[in-house]
Amino acid sequence: MWRIARFAAAAEAAVSVRGARWFSAAIPGPCIVHKRGADILHDPWFNKVRVFVLVLKLEIDTGFPLTERDRLGLRGLLPPRIISFEQQYDRFMESFRSLEKNTQGQSTKVVSLAKWRILNRLHDRNETLYYRVLIDNIKDFAPIIYTPTVGLVCQNYSGLFRRPRGMYFSAKDKGEMMSMIYNWPSQQVDMIVLTDGSRILGLGDLGVQGIGIPIGKLDMYVAAAGINPQRIRYLGLRQPRLEGEEYLNIIDEFMEAVYTRWPKAVIQFEDFQMKWAFETLQRYRKRFCMFNDDVQGTAGVAIAGLLGAVRAQGRPLSDFAKQKIVVVGAGRSVTRMTGNDEIHASNPFWLLDKDGLVTRNRKNLDPAAAPFARGNPEAEGLMEGASLVEVVKNVRPDVLLGLSGVGGVFNKEFFFIGTYISAVHGCCKDLLASVVGILAEVLNVLCSPLERGLRLQSSPMVQHAKQLLLDDVPNVQSINQVLAAMRESTSSRPAIFAMSNPTANAECTPADAFKYAGDHIVFASGSPFEDIHLGNGKAGHVNQANNMYLFPGIGLGALLSGARVISDGMLQAASECLASYITEKEIQDGILYPSISSIRDITKAVGAAVVQEAIDEELAEGHGDVGSKELIHMSKDEILEYVGRHMWFPVYSPLVHEK
Numbered sequence: 001m002w003r004i005a006r007f008a009a010a011a012e013a014a015v016s017v018r019g020a021r022w023f024s025a026a027i028p029g030p031c032i033v034h035k036r037g038a039d040i041l042h043d044p045w046f047n048k049v050r051v052f053v054l055v056l057k058l059e060i061d062t063g064f065p066l067t068e069r070d071r072l073g074l075r076g077l078l079p080p081r082i083i084s085f086e087q088q089y090d091r092f093m094e095s096f097r098s099l100e101k102n103t104q105g106q107s108t109k110v111v112s113l114a115k116w117r118i119l120n121r122l123h124d125r126n127e128t129l130y131y132r133v134l135i136d137n138i139k140d141f142a143p144i145i146y147t148p149t150v151g152l153v154c155q156n157y158s159g160l161f162r163r164p165r166g167m168y169f170s171a172k173d174k175g176e177m178m179s180m181i182y183n184w185p186s187q188q189v190d191m192i193v194l195t196d197g198s199r200i201l202g203l204g205d206l207g208v209q210g211i212g213i214p215i216g217k218l219d220m221y222v223a224a225a226g227i228n229p230q231r232i233r234y235l236g237l238r239q240p241r242l243e244g245e246e247y248l249n250i251i252d253e254f255m256e257a258v259y260t261r262w263p264k265a266v267i268q269f270e271d272f273q274m275k276w277a278f279e280t281l282q283r284y285r286k287r288f289c290m291f292n293d294d295v296q297g298t299a300g301v302a303i304a305g306l307l308g309a310v311r312a313q314g315r316p317l318s319d320f321a322k323q324k325i326v327v328v329g330a331g332r333s334v335t336r337m338t339g340n341d342e343i344h345a346s347n348p349f350w351l352l353d354k355d356g357l358v359t360r361n362r363k364n365l366d367p368a369a370a371p372f373a374r375g376n377p378e379a380e381g382l383m384e385g386a387s388l389v390e391v392v393k394n395v396r397p398d399v400l401l402g403l404s405g406v407g408g409v410f411n412k413e414f415f416f417i418g419t420y421i422s423a424v425h426g427c428c429k430d431l432l433a434s435v436v437g438i439l440a441e442v443l444n445v446l447c448s449p450l451e452r453g454l455r456l457q458s459s460p461m462v463q464h465a466k467q468l469l470l471d472d473v474p475n476v477q478s479i480n481q482v483l484a485a486m487r488e489s490t491s492s493r494p495a496i497f498a499m500s501n502p503t504a505n506a507e508c509t510p511a512d513a514f515k516y517a518g519d520h521i522v523f524a525s526g527s528p529f530e531d532i533h534l535g536n537g538k539a540g541h542v543n544q545a546n547n548m549y550l551f552p553g554i555g556l557g558a559l560l561s562g563a564r565v566i567s568d569g570m571l572q573a574a575s576e577c578l579a580s581y582i583t584e585k586e587i588q589d590g591i592l593y594p595s596i597s598s599i600r601d602i603t604k605a606v607g608a609a610v611v612q613e614a615i616d617e618e619l620a621e622g623h624g625d626v627g628s629k630e631l632i633h634m635s636k637d638e639i640l641e642y643v644g645r646h647m648w649f650p651v652y653s654p655l656v657h658e659k
């Protein structure tokens with residue numbers, strides 16, 4: 001039943017994608033190929049063979065019909081048996097499931113990399129089948145080809161490298177980029193994801209290994225936005241890291257080269273360290289059709305989630321500006337949150353960085369963080385550099401949002417020293433408890449309040465003491481003070497967003513959030529987690545607040561509108577569209593973002609909202625055969641249909657050779 005529905009839907013979608021190029025609902029239009037024989041089998045774009053190798057097991061099956069083999073000089077190069085695309089699909093899924101079974105009990109790292117490898121091999125050999133399994137199983141496969149496994153892949157990229165993907169530009173290529181760009185084989189390029197590898201997720205500077213991120217992001221473009229994989233580009237700037245004008249000159253040259261060859265391409269900047277993320281955005285956003293996903297995409301996704309959090313309290317959306325929002329991490333992802341650089345007089349943000357609360361008293365205050373800095377903290381009972389616990393206790397925020405890249409920042413544990421000294425009184429742990437107490441006191445004096453919690457939590461001595469005491473003395477407790485303080489939030493549904501990636505860098509786990517802050521919270525993380533069992537048959541819903549909900553639609557909408565730049569209005573339209581996707585019932589259940597399974601529909605709607613806004617702002621210049629005049633006259637439904645029609649969908653087309 002399921003399978004019939006799946007393939008029926010696929011056929012329908014394919015017809016709407018290719019439109020006139022289809023002969024009938026059942027027969028896909030031909031695809032012209034300029035190669036013959038073995039060259040076709042080595043090209044994943046045309047290949048219809050599936051090969052699966054796993055310890056002592058080799059499977060080869062081929063989807064080339066006999067007539068096609070004759071046409072293309074393939075007779076004799078392939079085993080005789082032919083199976084359908086659907087059968088190949090099912091066999092791949094069987095292989096995948098058996099791999100899951102065989103790796104049960106092994107470490108997450110081993111299992112994740114094994115899954116990534118099997119998908120990557122398919123990607124290398126047969127792109128049609130690869131993208132089809134990706135689209136149909138996006139909820140299961142996104143965590144493998146994208147966050148969080150992609151982080152692990154980047155960290156191990158040199159060992160996993162099998163065939164080059166993307167282009168690399170380094171300082172050595174200065175003056176050569178205009179010609180280098182023509183080394184790329186395809187004439188048409190729609191989407192480019194560019195990284196300098198300097199801040200990969202929360203993992204830091206991974207240099208050229210960061211190429212895994214553009215690959216993962218562009219796979220999401222194909223799966224979610226239906227961008228044709230023949231028309232995407234993986235590009236990376238390579239070490240050594242340059243500074244100042246030297247760095248900017250390289251990016252300038254690269255941008256000029258790209259837009260000379262592909263003037264209509266959209267460029268997504270990804271995982272640049274903070275200073276370059278801002279600088280390049282300011283430098284190019286008025287000249288080129290580009291955006292920074294970590295700055296603009298993330299802000300849009302966070303805002304959509306926070307609008308949901310306001311709705312969850314039963315308050316009108318206009319109350320959004322009245323929310324008290326504590327933000328941990330003052331990096332690239334945060335400072336676009338308001339949609340413009342001006343914050344109104346009653347600044348609703350308390351921003352903390354690694355040095356604690358950011359106030360106007362801060363020496364060397366980062367200009368990007370300046371609009372959020374607290375003006376008169378003393379009047380609020382706070383001071384420059386106040387710790388997270390102090391801020392949360394004092395402010396009682398509606399929202400606690402983490403974009404620090406530091407795992408466990410919300411989980412700071414403080415012992416109730418007095419409690420457990422008395423609890424262990426008379427037992428042999430007296431001494432230990434006293435030592436921990438003294439240690440805590442010393443740390444209190446020596447460390448900044450923010451660091452104190454982290455050091456206490458991570459100190460091996462404290463860990464050991466905690467284990468002993470918690471194991472043996474049941475009434476001794478450690479408390480996650482930050483999360484526990486969220487119980488005092490003035491909101492009826494406090495929101496906790498631990499958005500840092502990958503999984504280990506999340507500011508807290510959802511299990512701890514629900515446990516310490518209460519069942520009534522709404523929770524979101526950047527990497528995927530399972531829902532939490534709260535007891536009594538109730539579940540704590542774990543949302544995934546990840547920019548993957550927006551960047552494919554922003555890129556697709558910008559491309560199809562033909563806008564020369566991406567305006568704030570277009571970004572806002574994307575965010576509002578995402579926010580409006582959720583029903584009242586879902587909101588009440590703590591659901592702030594739609595299921596990843598429907599990412600293609602979401603992306604289509606977001607893309608259409610971006611096109612609509614570009615038209616309204618008179619920025620839309622049209623795409624392909626569709627000019628600006630035609631766009632202007634399109635109704636809302638027609639825009640949606642126009643976007644859907646341009647989303648690529650993977651099917652085997654009959655290959656026709658042409659010299």
Ligand SMILES: NC(=O)c1ccc[n+]([C@@H]2O[C@H](COP(=O)([O-])OP(=O)(O)OC[C@H]3O[C@@H](n4cnc5c(N)ncnc54)[C@H](O)[C@@H]3O)[C@@H](O)[C@H]2O)c1
Pocket residue numbers: 199200201202203273274294298301328329330331332333334352353354355356402403404405406409450499500501502505525526527545546547548
């Ligand atoms: N979920 C998403 O869609 C999404 C999008 C973008 C970024 N992120 C994640 O957000 C994290 C940060 O990204 P970024 O680009 O803003 O990084 P960034 O390096 O620009 O900024 C990090 C900020 O965190 C602060 N910080 C560091 N340690 C801290 C601590 N102990 N307490 C409080 N603040 C601390 C730093 O001072 C800095 O202001 C990364 O893990 C990234 O993966 C997630």
Ligand SMILES: O=C(O)C[C@H](O)C(=O)O
Pocket residue numbers: 147200201202271293294500501526546547548
């Ligand atoms: O890549 C992601 O999963 C989201 C975001 O772009 C990040 O840098 O963490």
Ligand SMILES: [Mg+2]
Pocket residue numbers: 201270271293294
């Ligand atoms: Mg990113």
